[in-house]
Amino acid sequence: MAQKSSPLAEATKEQMRAFGRDTAGISFPGFAKEAHMRAKLSEAGYDSIKVADEPEKPKAAAPKPAPKPKPKDDEENDGPAPPEPPLTAAEIVAGNAAKDEDPAVVRARIARDGEYVRVIIARSPGEGGDEPVLVSYNGRAMRIARGEPQMIRRPFYECLVNSEERHFDMKEENGIIELTTRMVSAYPFSRVG
Numbered sequence: 001m002a003q004k005s006s007p008l009a010e011a012t013k014e015q016m017r018a019f020g021r022d023t024a025g026i027s028f029p030g031f032a033k034e035a036h037m038r039a040k041l042s043e044a045g046y047d048s049i050k051v052a053d054e055p056e057k058p059k060a061a062a063p064k065p066a067p068k069p070k071p072k073d074d075e076e077n078d079g080p081a082p083p084e085p086p087l088t089a090a091e092i093v094a095g096n097a098a099k100d101e102d103p104a105v106v107r108a109r110i111a112r113d114g115e116y117v118r119v120i121i122a123r124s125p126g127e128g129g130d131e132p133v134l135v136s137y138n139g140r141a142m143r144i145a146r147g148e149p150q151m152i153r154r155p156f157y158e159c160l161v162n163s164e165e166r167h168f169d170m171k172e173e174n175g176i177i178e179l180t181t182r183m184v185s186a187y188p189f190s191r192v193g
Helices: 013-024 034-043 089-094 103-113 154-162
Strands: 003-007 048-052 116-121 133-137 140-144 150-153 164-173 176-185 189-192
Touching: 013 034, 013 048, 103 154, 116 154, 133 154, 140 150, 140 154, 150 154
Parallel strands: none
Antiparallel strands: 003 048, 116 150, 116 189, 133 140, 164 176
């Protein structure tokens, strides 16, 4: 493909990104603004950049092929399913995912985490038994009142399900004290509906 010289002031974002990567050795992140890219290339001593010539446009557009008929319910689809589009940065954060994790799994987790669950956390005897329960998930905290139905998002519900505390029981037989431990729910609750 032939290249031509273009003034830096007229270059597009894509042209500056390609020139920076291929020629100048400058890598621009996807969110870089045109003004920032121009400033960096100018700082590096470039007043003009080499860009690829635009291909000639065809004179007559080729007719569009007829759409393929959709398979009926009883017919098998021979081709593989199209791949999931890559995860966006927002999806990686919202789904608490690794970049190489399966996008379909992450998107399903995000959808599930948006669901709400109705619970009632029981009051407990002793000090603080009527105080709201503080539940944290991925840096977000929520106070859940006791003794009345509350709508909470699924991740907070799962935190309640997995919250445990160790209780110690002592038994004395023939002057020997036996100490046993057991794990119990830290906040006994009921799921409603």
